Amino acid sequence: MADNMENLEKNILDYETVALDIEKYALVIIDQTQLPGRIELLSLTDLKDIWEAIRLLKVRGAPAIGVAAAIGIYLAAEQIGTDDPQLFYEEFRKAKNYLAGSRPTAVNLFWALDRMEQVVRTHLPEGTAEIRRLLQREAIRIHDEDIEVCRRIGEHALTLVKPGDGLLTHCNAGQLATVKYGTATAPMYLGQERGYDFHIFVDETRPLLQGARLTASELHAAGMDVTLICDNMSAAVMKKGLVQAVFVGCDRVAANGDTANKIGTSVVACVAKQYNVPLYVCAPTSTIDMTLGTGDEIPIEERAPEEITEMWYETRMAPESVKVYNPCFDVTDHSLIAAIITENGIARPPYKEAFRKLLPKPLPSAYNENINV
Numbered sequence: 001m002a003d004n005m006e007n008l009e010k011n012i013l014d015y016e017t018v019a020l021d022i023e024k025y026a027l028v029i030i031d032q033t034q035l036p037g038r039i040e041l042l043s044l045t046d047l048k049d050i051w052e053a054i055r056l057l058k059v060r061g062a063p064a065i066g067v068a069a070a071i072g073i074y075l076a077a078e079q080i081g082t083d084d085p086q087l088f089y090e091e092f093r094k095a096k097n098y099l100a101g102s103r104p105t106a107v108n109l110f111w112a113l114d115r116m117e118q119v120v121r122t123h124l125p126e127g128t129a130e131i132r133r134l135l136q137r138e139a140i141r142i143h144d145e146d147i148e149v150c151r152r153i154g155e156h157a158l159t160l161v162k163p164g165d166g167l168l169t170h171c172n173a174g175q176l177a178t179v180k181y182g183t184a185t186a187p188m189y190l191g192q193e194r195g196y197d198f199h200i201f202v203d204e205t206r207p208l209l210q211g212a213r214l215t216a217s218e219l220h221a222a223g224m225d226v227t228l229i230c231d232n233m234s235a236a237v238m239k240k241g242l243v244q245a246v247f248v249g250c251d252r253v254a255a256n257g258d259t260a261n262k263i264g265t266s267v268v269a270c271v272a273k274q275y276n277v278p279l280y281v282c283a284p285t286s287t288i289d290m291t292l293g294t295g296d297e298i299p300i301e302e303r304a305p306e307e308i309t310e311m312w313y314e315t316r317m318a319p320e321s322v323k324v325y326n327p328c329f330d331v332t333d334h335s336l337i338a339a340i341i342t343e344n345g346i347a348r349p350p351y352k353e354a355f356r357k358l359l360p361k362p363l364p365s366a367y368n369e370n371i372n373v
């Protein structure tokens, strides 16, 4: 389905970012590479297409990637052509490893896949029909829980700001990165419900423009007061006193509170520190990776040079043979983060101790093997 820009502004929030179509056995996503020009829903059934959708950022944002992977691996399990539990498990593991190779940084991908594998391991003696049923239930749970998690992040975040505040965000940690509300945008949506009248600055977020194309679109469509700025303008607006808090999302948080998020986040964090503006990282507990001691251990995705040199231009905007470095994420040092807001409460330094109190118990099995607490 496709729509024009006018319809996008009316309707973007009415579409589900990522969903399971139970009748068609399909993963349904909004193709985010087409936004803001077109709303195009994709209905994907094939594992290769789901891998590609994650890889090419048709579905993106850490929580949405996790939900897409959970639905994707469930659909793959439905297609496994054996009812022998051991052979089924082997095929499941192959499909899981394949999907896990789609993107490296957002830990939600691995968290969701591990959670789905846990279902298979626990219920292997019950046979493949029962496992498939339970995998569907788990995928739907992961989808539905995300809505509640984001809402709770929003409630906690809202206690840190006041009506009329100027807020700045980077990239898209919005509804389009989750099932609903977003993480960094959750306080904005909840604040809007309660008449907070925030003034929201959105970094355009080079090179893929998730801020301009996605965050500005969805917040504007929701009727919020949105001002789009280039990435290099955050100092200008903060120096003028127009920003009282920065909210960003994250793809992975290490045990010490170092946080990987979209490239440029650490620049915003340095600027915020300079102007005494608190920077809050909104992180579902599924994004906290206690197996990594510091942010130095977080794998950082690098993407194609063309995203910088030509993707948005009619003619190439750089010399043909120039070297290009295009890391997709950077790590913000925990010393630059005022607090990390989870669905279970607000973590403040020292983060390792704070996370220990906020993380669900028991931790998911995959994390128990190499835990850093």
Ligand code: MRU
Pocket (backbone or CB within 6 Å): 057, 060, 061, 062, 063, 106, 170, 171, 172, 173, 174, 177, 178, 182, 183, 184, 210, 248, 249, 250, 251, 261, 262, 263, 328
């Ligand atoms: O490359 P992307 O668009 O997937 O990067 C997304 C981000 O960096 C988001 O800020 C992060 O995943 C948090 S989404 C709630």
